[in-house]
Amino acid sequence: MRIILLFFLLSYNFLEAQNIEIQLKNLETKLENLRLQQKEVLLAIEDLKMQKVMADLQPMLPTLGVGEELVSHSLMALVYAEDYEQARWVGHIITPDVVNGVVGRTNDFRPDPKIKTGSAVEQDYFIKTLQPDSAYVYDGFGYDRGHLAPSADFRWSEKALSESYYYSNMSPQLAEFNRGIWADLESLLRAYLFRNSTTQLFVFTGPVLKPGLPTIPRAKNKVAIPEQYWKIALDFKNRKAIAFLVPQNTKGYPLTSFATSIDEIEKITGIDFFTGLENTLEETLEKQIDKSTFLTTIASGDVEPLSAVTLPPAHFNSVQARLYMGRNEEIKVCGKVVGARASRKGNILLNLDQQYPNELFTIFINKEQLVNFSYDPLSNWKDKYIVVRGKVNNLGNVPVIYVEKENQLSEFREK
Missing domain, CATH: 3.40.570.10 (Extracellular Endonuclease, subunit A)
Incomplete structure (x- = not known):
C-alpha cells in the first residue's frame, strides 16, 4: 500500500512539474509575442514621427x-x-x-x-x-x-x-x-x-x-x-x-x-x-x-579675438600669439580679460578672450612678482581690453606670457 501511495505521489509531483513547465513556456511565449508587438508598435510610431x-x-x-x-x-x-x-x-x-x-x-x-x-x-x-x-x-x-x-x-x-x-x-x-x-x-x-x-x-x-x-x-x-x-x-x-x-x-x-x-x-x-x-x-x-x-x-562672457587687420603694427591677437610660442621673440598681445583667477599657490592667471578651460592665451604672474605691482592685477584688469608685452611660452599647449613687472601690461585702446 505504501509503495502504491509513494508511486502516486511521485507521479503527481512529476505531472505537476510538467504542468508548471508548460505554464512557464506559455508565459514566455506570450511575453515574446508582446515584445514583438511592442517592437512593431515602436517602429510604427518611429515611422510616423519621421x-x-x-x-x-x-x-x-x-x-x-x-x-x-x-x-x-x-x-x-x-x-x-x-x-x-x-x-x-x-x-x-x-x-x-x-x-x-x-x-x-x-x-x-x-x-x-x-x-x-x-x-x-x-x-x-x-x-x-x-x-x-x-x-x-x-x-x-x-x-x-x-x-x-x-x-x-x-x-x-x-x-x-x-x-x-x-x-x-x-x-x-x-x-x-x-x-x-x-x-x-x-x-x-x-x-x-x-x-x-x-x-x-x-x-x-x-x-x-x-x-x-x-x-x-x-x-x-x-x-x-x-x-x-x-x-x-x-x-x-x-x-x-x-x-x-x-x-x-x-x-x-x-x-x-x-x-x-x-x-x-x-x-x-x-x-x-x-x-x-x-x-x-x-x-x-x-x-x-x-x-x-x-x-x-x-x-558666459567669452568674446571673439580682436580682428588682426585692425590692430596697430607689431600687435597680435590671442590666436596669433600661438605662432610665436618658443620663438624667444618679444611681442605685444591684445585681448579682453574674460577670466581672472588666483591659483591655490597664489599665482595670478589672466585669460584673454576665452575662459579656462578653453583658454586661447594666458597671462601668468608669479606670486613672488606681485610686489612689483602698485595695484591688484585681478581687480584692475578683469573685463578690460589689455596689451601684454613679452616672450610667448608654452603652458600646457596654451600660449602664455610670464609677466614680472607692471609696465608689461597696459590698457588697449583702439586707434
Missing part, C-alpha cells in the same frame, strides 16, 4: 535651381552636385528625440541609391586591399569622410542614422577639421536641444562649391575638396537663427569667430533658404547672428 519631421521640413527647403533634383530620405533631404561629387546642401531637423536617442554609429558607408547619376563611392576616399591572411590594408587619400548631416542627430532612428552614411552626405574634410571644430559645431547644435527640449532645430549644411576647386587626385570620381563649409540653424518656434562659415584651415580661431548670418551664406552659395516663410519674418530671421543663444561660451 513622416511628420519630413512634412515639417518640406516647406523650409531651399528653392531648387535649374536642373536640380530633390533627393529625400527618411530624415534628410539633399541636392546632389554631380560636378563636385557631393551634396550642394543637406537639410534635416534635430528633434527633441535626440536627447534620449541610443542608436550608435553604424559606419555602413555606401553609395546613395537615389542619386541617378551615381554618388561618390568608397574608392573616392581610400583603397582597401585584402591580404592572404584575410586582413585588409587601407591606403587612405588623406581626407576623412566628413558628414554634412551628422549621424548623431539621428540617433533615435536606426534607419535614418544608417542613411546618414550614404556617400551623398559625405565631403572630404581634413581630419583635424572634421574631428575638431566641425564636430564641436555639430555638438553645439545638439546641445541646444538639451537646453530647449520643446522645440526643434532646422539645420542646413553644405560645402562652398565653386569652379576651380582641387580634387582628390586618386579618387575614382575626382571628388572636389572644398575650402569652406557652412551650416545654418533655425529655431522657428522661438524665432532664433544663426549660421557658420568655417574654413578647413581655421588658423586656430575659435568657433565663435565663424558665426555669421543666413543672408551671408545665401550670398556666398547662391542658395535661397526658407522661401516658405512670410517675407518679413524671413528677412528678420536671415539677418540674425544670435551668438548668445546658440554659443554658451559667448553667453
Whole structure:
C-alpha cells in the first residue's frame, strides 16, 4: 500500500512539474509575442514621427535651381552636385528625440541609391586591399569622410542614422577639421536641444562649391575638396537663427569667430533658404547672428579675438600669439580679460578672450612678482581690453606670457 501511495505521489509531483513547465513556456511565449508587438508598435510610431519631421521640413527647403533634383530620405533631404561629387546642401531637423536617442554609429558607408547619376563611392576616399591572411590594408587619400548631416542627430532612428552614411552626405574634410571644430559645431547644435527640449532645430549644411576647386587626385570620381563649409540653424518656434562659415584651415580661431548670418551664406552659395516663410519674418530671421543663444561660451562672457587687420603694427591677437610660442621673440598681445583667477599657490592667471578651460592665451604672474605691482592685477584688469608685452611660452599647449613687472601690461585702446 505504501509503495502504491509513494508511486502516486511521485507521479503527481512529476505531472505537476510538467504542468508548471508548460505554464512557464506559455508565459514566455506570450511575453515574446508582446515584445514583438511592442517592437512593431515602436517602429510604427518611429515611422510616423519621421513622416511628420519630413512634412515639417518640406516647406523650409531651399528653392531648387535649374536642373536640380530633390533627393529625400527618411530624415534628410539633399541636392546632389554631380560636378563636385557631393551634396550642394543637406537639410534635416534635430528633434527633441535626440536627447534620449541610443542608436550608435553604424559606419555602413555606401553609395546613395537615389542619386541617378551615381554618388561618390568608397574608392573616392581610400583603397582597401585584402591580404592572404584575410586582413585588409587601407591606403587612405588623406581626407576623412566628413558628414554634412551628422549621424548623431539621428540617433533615435536606426534607419535614418544608417542613411546618414550614404556617400551623398559625405565631403572630404581634413581630419583635424572634421574631428575638431566641425564636430564641436555639430555638438553645439545638439546641445541646444538639451537646453530647449520643446522645440526643434532646422539645420542646413553644405560645402562652398565653386569652379576651380582641387580634387582628390586618386579618387575614382575626382571628388572636389572644398575650402569652406557652412551650416545654418533655425529655431522657428522661438524665432532664433544663426549660421557658420568655417574654413578647413581655421588658423586656430575659435568657433565663435565663424558665426555669421543666413543672408551671408545665401550670398556666398547662391542658395535661397526658407522661401516658405512670410517675407518679413524671413528677412528678420536671415539677418540674425544670435551668438548668445546658440554659443554658451559667448553667453558666459567669452568674446571673439580682436580682428588682426585692425590692430596697430607689431600687435597680435590671442590666436596669433600661438605662432610665436618658443620663438624667444618679444611681442605685444591684445585681448579682453574674460577670466581672472588666483591659483591655490597664489599665482595670478589672466585669460584673454576665452575662459579656462578653453583658454586661447594666458597671462601668468608669479606670486613672488606681485610686489612689483602698485595695484591688484585681478581687480584692475578683469573685463578690460589689455596689451601684454613679452616672450610667448608654452603652458600646457596654451600660449602664455610670464609677466614680472607692471609696465608689461597696459590698457588697449583702439586707434
